[in-house]
Amino acid sequence: MKRFLYGIDFGTTNSALAIYDEESKEIRSTIIIPSLIYFYHQPNTENAQNYVVGEEAITAYLNDDMKGRFIKSVKQILSRSSFTETRIHNKKYNASDLVAIILKELKTRADLFIGQDCRKAVIGRPVFFDDDNVQKDTLAQTRLSKAAEIAGFVDVRYQFEPIGAAFAYEKTLAKKENVLVADLGGGTTDFTYLVLDPEKVGSRERKNDMMANGGIYVGGDSFDSAFMWDKGTPYFGKHTQYEATPGKVLTVPKSLFANICSWEQMNFFNGLRIKKDIEDYYFFSGKNPQFKNLITLIEHNLGYSVFQSIEKTKITLTNADSSMFSYHKMDIKIEEEISLGVYEEVIAKDVARIANYLDEFMLQNSIDPENIDSLFLTGGTSMMGSIQKLFKNRFPHVNLNSGDNFKSVAKGLAYSGYLFED
Numbered sequence: 001m002k003r004f005l006y007g008i009d010f011g012t013t014n015s016a017l018a019i020y021d022e023e024s025k026e027i028r029s030t031i032i033i034p035s036l037i038y039f040y041h042q043p044n045t046e047n048a049q050n051y052v053v054g055e056e057a058i059t060a061y062l063n064d065d066m067k068g069r070f071i072k073s074v075k076q077i078l079s080r081s082s083f084t085e086t087r088i089h090n091k092k093y094n095a096s097d098l099v100a101i102i103l104k105e106l107k108t109r110a111d112l113f114i115g116q117d118c119r120k121a122v123i124g125r126p127v128f129f130d131d132d133n134v135q136k137d138t139l140a141q142t143r144l145s146k147a148a149e150i151a152g153f154v155d156v157r158y159q160f161e162p163i164g165a166a167f168a169y170e171k172t173l174a175k176k177e178n179v180l181v182a183d184l185g186g187g188t189t190d191f192t193y194l195v196l197d198p199e200k201v202g203s204r205e206r207k208n209d210m211m212a213n214g215g216i217y218v219g220g221d222s223f224d225s226a227f228m229w230d231k232g233t234p235y236f237g238k239h240t241q242y243e244a245t246p247g248k249v250l251t252v253p254k255s256l257f258a259n260i261c262s263w264e265q266m267n268f269f270n271g272l273r274i275k276k277d278i279e280d281y282y283f284f285s286g287k288n289p290q291f292k293n294l295i296t297l298i299e300h301n302l303g304y305s306v307f308q309s310i311e312k313t314k315i316t317l318t319n320a321d322s323s324m325f326s327y328h329k330m331d332i333k334i335e336e337e338i339s340l341g342v343y344e345e346v347i348a349k350d351v352a353r354i355a356n357y358l359d360e361f362m363l364q365n366s367i368d369p370e371n372i373d374s375l376f377l378t379g380g381t382s383m384m385g386s387i388q389k390l391f392k393n394r395f396p397h398v399n400l401n402s403g404d405n406f407k408s409v410a411k412g413l414a415y416s417g418y419l420f421e422d
């Protein structure tokens with residue numbers, strides 16, 4: 001039997017697995033799936049699987065008229081101590097169970113490819129799962145380890161995601177370099193500063209080459225939430241006024257709209273009390289049509305499709321000066337042209353948080369920009385103009401490199417086999 005090792009990048013938005021052949025020391029294939037799970041509205045007959053994973057989750061969700069349970073950004077619940085479990089079709093799922101579903105899907109597809117049951121993996125983890133809180137970080141790591149076990153992995157090591165990205169880049173180098181790696185994903189932005197040396201690829205002692213690691217809980221999802229708050233919520237009645245008591249006019253609470261800006265918060269509306277409040281606001285607003293859109297959004301579970309339109313608007317702007325924010329479903333009609341300038345204003349606060357963190361990272365680790373030989377940017381969010389500008393402005397004399405934005409971390413993790421030699 002041949003010997004294989006899997007490099008697994010379990011991401012907020014996308015998850016990838018690189019199949020590494022330990023004999024030929026080569027990556028044989030890379031599998032990538034969106035990190036999505038859909039539990040059917042109607043459970044299947046006994047023993048059949050009640051969910052689908054990846055790209056198919058979207059199709060199944062739409063075919064089911066969006067009535068079942070659609071789970072996105074499951075990585076973000078790893079560090080959330082308030083999340084213990086969720087019940088779906090009379091079965092309980094804790095955070096590890098949900099994460100295991102994604103890891104298992106990747107493992108099954110890869111095992112099928114190699115025709116073996118490979119139980120050895122290097123799994124990536126962000127530098128911080130949830131900003132700088134040690135307890136939450138430990139919780140997340142424990143849950144991730146449990147998930148790997150449930151998914152069928154036995155021999156597992158963990159590696160920081162940006163180090164994975166760095167090792168993928170190292171394969172392309174001809175000489176030794178000091179490299180600043182930035183991995184900008186959906187949930188987090190991670191930095192690592194290290195010495196890369198093509199002669200050391202796969203070698204045992206790499207610890208001394210890692211000069212600094214850091215990260216912040218801001219990524220592409222934060223931009224989408226900011227966009228929803230600024231540009232989306234007015235279409236769902238953010239400015240609606242209602243008559244609280246005769247003659248007393250108030251604006252509906254902003255908190256309602258904070259809850260439609262982040263995916264995990266959408267379940268907030270499941271409570272009976274909040275549903276009743278929303279109907280009252282609607283009635284006492286004189287049936288405001290925009291506020292009606294909020295009711296439609298909640299009742300028909302449209303959150304995911306609205307965020308798809310928001311993401312599309314963002315992605316178009318990576319190559320264009322303006323983009324249409326367009327959403328048409330049921331009675332909801334949104335059609336607004338968004339210029340790049342306006343978009344950049346919407347996300348300015350989050351970009352500034354990344355920029356400030358980068359300055360802090362440089363300062364705290366005493367990194368002199370003069371000593372950086374090159375920059376390596378990866379992750380979906382690194383394609384954005386604001387982000388490219390940020391790095392070009394900070395490091396005008398340093399070469400900006402990028403590889404495969406969605407596969408490089410998984411590949412680099414697969415080159416981290418040295419972790420097993422402790």
Ligand SMILES: Nc1ncnc2c1ncn2[C@@H]1O[C@H](COP(=O)(O)OP(=O)(O)OP(=O)(O)O)[C@@H](O)[C@H]1O
Nearest residue numbers: 011012013014185186187188220221379380381383
């Ligand atoms: N062409 C693009 N332009 C701008 N943003 C993009 C583009 N393609 C994808 N994105 C964004 O990139 C993010 C996903 O990137 P990626 O797959 O690297 O994240 P992830 O690894 O799943 O997340 P994390 O590493 O934070 O756990 C999403 O926010 C997505 O909207």
Ligand SMILES: [Mg+2]
Nearest residue numbers: 011185379409
């Ligand atoms: Mg990532």
